[in-house]
Amino acid sequence: MADGIITLTSANFDETVKSATTPIVVDFWAEWCGPCKAIAPVLTEIAKEQAGKITIAKLNVDDHGDIAQRFGVMSIPTLMVFNNGEMKKKMVGAKGKSQLLAEIAEFIPTKS
């Protein structure tokens, strides 16, 4: 769990998403995707700044294609927000930090 970012796999996906104590943002990514690399540092920053309020997790679609397929991922990066085990929001495409924060703001508790 380097940088406070969780690595998801086919094996731990459902359990992790269900048992998360905060809303969880899943980044569907792959090694060969330039824009995925571009947003990685942004996600690391958000994970640090919002620690305890929101969880950031990554799923490599190359290695765990079954999960990507289950959620109909056809373009990466795709970010999905899960809350209480349910998928609440899907965002396709790389975005800047401020834009991304605005998109997930509704899931970040204002009081910690």
Add this chain to the structure above:
Amino acid sequence: MADAKMHEVIIIGSGPAGLTAAIYTARANLAPLVIEGEPSSTSDQPGGQLMLTTDVENFPGFPEGVMGPDLMMKFRDQAARFNAAFITEKVTKVDFSQRPFKVWVRDEMHQAKSIIVSTGAQSLMLGLENEKRFYGHGLSTCATCDGFFFKGQEIVVVGGGDSAIEEATFLTKFATKVTLVVRRDVLRASKIMQERAKNNPKIEIKWNAQVTELFGTEKLTGVGLVDTVTGAKSKLDVTGLFVAIGHRPNTDLFKGVLDMEDTGYLKTRPGSSYTNIAGVFACGDVQDHTYRQAITAAGSGCMAAIDCERWLESQH
């Protein structure tokens, strides 16, 4: 919030042109501030158009080829090594009407004695009504990102230039069939790329055709084509659509500020990077609709850095 510091030079944009200008101005002790843009899934992003390409085979110094994003990371690391500073956001407003020049990133103002504009160009989309809806549901702006999801499927690539053929060829790794939809009866692409397309058994070229409709409820299921000669309509059942029909320069920020062609490309004094405003220089694809190569962009970035350095010198 004002950035009290007066920069010698601010570089707007971070493709091969901007980062080469950063390397040169940094090595000239001008401590450039690079406002590199923000992540996106289009070519309008830090690193520029090469961030969406795979193998770059024609950049000198890499006999085995190099991945576009890797090449751009090397450019950036090299500029950072000489203390170029970076802001990973988009410039939202500029004021070049008086010196020092002012550049805003949202409400944050930065001042500089000189400016290098290297905002590049971005890919054109088809401009169809429901295009946005299918983005991420069969329509992709990034073949290298999304090709993987079209394993065993049939897809369409629109365009007849080098980048269209590069995408089509790359996509045959995954798709069972790639139909290349070309508006005319010839390809605009270079000879070597044309050969590649014609010799690839998985690529079929549809000449004199234009995509005019997109079908599907949630996901793309097909595209409607019109024959540009006869006007006849037809339908292709495909699950993927990739578009590579050309570029437009990222110059919205400079409308009414810098002289530009009708097409939006910035005008520079021939053989130099000088714009119509003294102290503002332009380099790379934002002022070049002819060559548009990583190496020519890098070359013009070097020109802008040297022009800028000499101009600053002349102001003392």
